[in-house]
Amino acid sequence: MVGSVAGEKISIKVVALAISATTSASLPVFLTGALSVQIRASLSLGRAATGFLVAVFFGSATVSSLTTGGLSEKRKAESVMKYAAFFSAVGMLGIALFARSFLTFALFLVISGLANGVMQPAVNTFVAGAIPATRQGLAFGVKQAAIPTATMLAGLAVPAVALTIGWRYGYVFAAAIAVVVAAVLPKGKSIRSSTSPTNSTAVPISIPPLIMLAFAMALGAGAANAMGAYLVENAVHSGIAPGSAGLLAALGSASGLSARLVSGYLADKRSGGHIRVAAMMVGIGAIGYLLFATQDAILLIPATLIGYGAGWGWNGLYNFAVVKNHPGAAGRATGITQSGAYVGSVIGPIGFGLIVQHVSFQFGWTLAATSAILSSVFMLFGRKMLIRDKNRVLPG
Template sequence: MAIGAVSVTTASVLPVFLTGALTVQISAELGFDPAGLGLVVAFYFGISALASLPCGWLVERFGASATSRIAVVGVAVALGAIAAFATSYAALVTLLLCCAWCNVLGQLASNLTLAQHVPATRLGLSFGLKQAAIPIATLLSGVAVPGIALTVGWRWAYVIAACLALAALPLTPRGGSTRVRSTATPGERATGALSVIGIAAGLGAAAANALGIFLVAAAVDRGISPGLAGLTLTMGSVVGLTLRLLNGWLADRRAGGHIAVVAGSLVLGAIGLALLAVPGTPALVIGTVLGFGLGWSWPGLLQFAVVRLHPSAPAAATSIVQTGVYGGGFVGPIAFGFIAAHGSFPVAWLVGAVTMLAAGVLMVLGRRMLLAHRAAAAQLAAS
């Protein structure tokens, strides 16, 4: 089940990160600047934010099997359409937006799959594996720059990505015709605390998404060759993948404190983004390692914590947090692209570092609210 969840999530999120990695080649043909890239990615996550809560209901209602397959097929069709029909910036935006709702559906379906089928003692590692899909997607996107885009052309990268998405279809969960109904009442969910945590996650995602989307363009702007910039993104993806797995493995060996670990990762990840503003290859490498390894290693751990606290409606509960994540994905690329286009990449990285630091502070606040909610619920149950 974990392998299927990873495959579905990787396929679902691949289009946006592939577009970010190939932006140098795509923009040369279609004619747009970093602000244009920020806009298309922002629209993608904006649609995702709007779709998150409805998709959470759909996944809970119809089950993980059907929704996983719909997400995978939808992504494959959209990727193929980008390769064939993205002949202008407007066409690229339109087709990429078709991938957004598939991403949401695939993410939440994978959450439900893991919550229903994985033993509690391995749930943390399973969510680490599932969220490793994002660095896997950025890794594949980074490899696509020197391996495909600079040899046979960027459109073939989308063709290959569509084939990879279809390869995930046999790995989707089986026997999922049973409809799933939530037994949770609104009062059982710490909606206020989850909303604050969602805002914190949104700020963290706003800064961290810029790392995966703009790293190659920023490195090229610094004078590094596109091929080496793509390999730098690949290196960061490997580090992020490893740390997400490690976070999951350690979570299964802790009794609690998962959201506190998320807050610490965000604060330390802010240092990595700040280093990306410093000239020189060593700062680029260290900043990439810290940014991916800490600043973008927490989503699986956060979703694991939310699912553990809301086992009766995991897709619905995580959809609240994911709304914040996607909202951050909407605002972040617009802001980063605007700052990079009208100022510079170093200034944009510094703003991202401050944003990620603020995310860590808000995550601590959300954790305190969550603890207060649990204490009040326990007191009510005892009375």
Template sequence: MNAGWVTAGALTTTIAVSIPVFLVGGLAVQVGEELDFSPAGLGLAVSAYFGVSALASVPAGTLVERYGATRIARTGIVLAAVSLIAVAAFARSLWTLVAILALGAAANAMGQLASNTSLSRHVPARRQGLTFGIKQAAIPISTLLAGAAVPVVALTVGWRWAFVLAGLAAAAAIPLVPRDSGHRRRAAETGQATTALVVIGLAATLAAGSANALGTFVVASAVDRGIAPGPAGLALTLGGAICAIARITGGWQADRRPDRQVGTIAALLAAGAVGLALLATPGPVAMVAGIVLGFGFGWAWPGLMNFAVVRLHPQAPAAATSITQTGVYAGGCVGPLGLGAVAGYAGYPAMWTAGAVAMLSAAGLMLLGSRLLRRHASA
């Protein structure tokens, strides 16, 4: 199967299944005004989404290994499209929004792990770093689209129409899912670097908790500083574009230094922590610099993590990445809930400072995980 087609299919699948939560974050001001919830309420909605994603991750990995990436990816896209249109039609309070987002969360786990499997089995090893970077660029692209939806749709015809259009666009990704070639059920892989994967998963929890705050709260934080919703949405769009470029560039360099990527992730997280700290500093210059560093470095690592894990577990990529992906989703759950509460009680500067500390701690855990992975590879 053509590697370019597989990469395009993985990219569109990941965008389709991840857009619901980022659209809620990008339209937080408009949705929050109509449904009457605070930053803590937004954090609750996003946390519920990623909490369900964390619970669904390992079962979704099992489903992908058993039934094939194509079937599970298409199922995930359908669920995501249904959840987007359901938000537009039925969300009348914070609690109905949370319930509908939970449906899209299962779709997220399915689509992500199915895409990882397609790339690992159909793309040559010498190009997997780049293709994983392109696939993970789907997340900031979703953020970019969410930011662009503020001035283009939400401020013109209303935020509900943004969800309708996103649902239709997600459904259009179904024909682009690449077909499995002779899929058959695979036995569970033995000899996983379980300890290393768990440590990396814990690091991913801290890092994703802080990084998700960027996509979730950067618009509301900018508005709180007196910036109009339109430019605030464009700031989110800028961050999404920078992150997409960083993920693709990171994947390109991973193919040239494939055995040292977890250490590279630690360096990216340290730089991202500086960006979050800048977001706590008053002034538009500090905000823009914080967005550039936070998105460009602090949220550039998931593709590198998946690439490193798949290299060690090529026979069961969905099962292996489901462990570390659980950490990413757990961070997406705990981070917005905790940081949203901090913003509600102590303000956004305190929230960004707490996120910077968590991201720096994640860098240290990534270094430990890198050491454990090298030990496992040597064994």
């Protein structure tokens, strides 16, 4: 056990399962971004192809997130997570063995994307049920730390794998990780905390505030995932060697990981205001995007630290706020808001890629900063709607 407040503790087993499951489902898309230079050269693709491939993944995830968000409330969340990890492995192994064109690559990303859309609400439900309510801020920070963990592994895969034995082996190793995760996830009795609410499909939720929060998440995630997809490409374009660009992505991931853990830890010490803090973070992230827009190689490190730390470090806190406002309906509520993240992650990389190919990186980063600022504003609107809503339980 780790961490305690008023005698309540966080299970290391729960934390390990949550972060491992989320990482296994996130690796396919972040490998695609980090290895994009090598993938494009191998398959003779243009720069915009990276954005389209990332969009295929998140588009598929949107469908499964919206349609299966309540599945983990009806069945054991761990069982849902196990199947999602398995199909994530299938998609990655398919890429490694059979992707010889844009279409075949996209086909296997569809499989991985569907698995990711099932995985995210399932892990949220799992954490909400297994962690004491007074420690869920840190728990969701740890859970969302899996995303920068995946991007860190993807970034390290550039010098360690792609530039040595080939980019396809990156997907082989990632598939092996997902298989191990699927194997260790329990089949038996669900892990639950006595202080966490029991999920039930009978618990009502109000849709309009969630739609507003999903829209805000779309804007913020669109900018952040464009950064995740094109950070390495942008660094290489700025004159950085591919290996060093991969390490830059790993550095950014470490920044994002730290931000999610710290913001989650601090959330447990507050009684509310979590969405306001998330809005502030995504707004600060816009500064990082504007630093990228200068195309100055010297500013790449601070831009990466701010972009990943603030611009992509708010997700865990945001999910925690949604779950806190919807006890007993974590899967359905975060299934809706997470779909916004997926929609943004479809539009963001595609739009950014087309802008880069036909205009410039500078203009793309400027639009990303604008999207982040608008995300911050709409988060605050969504928070006001939650407060006004009669079904609200606790202020976010």
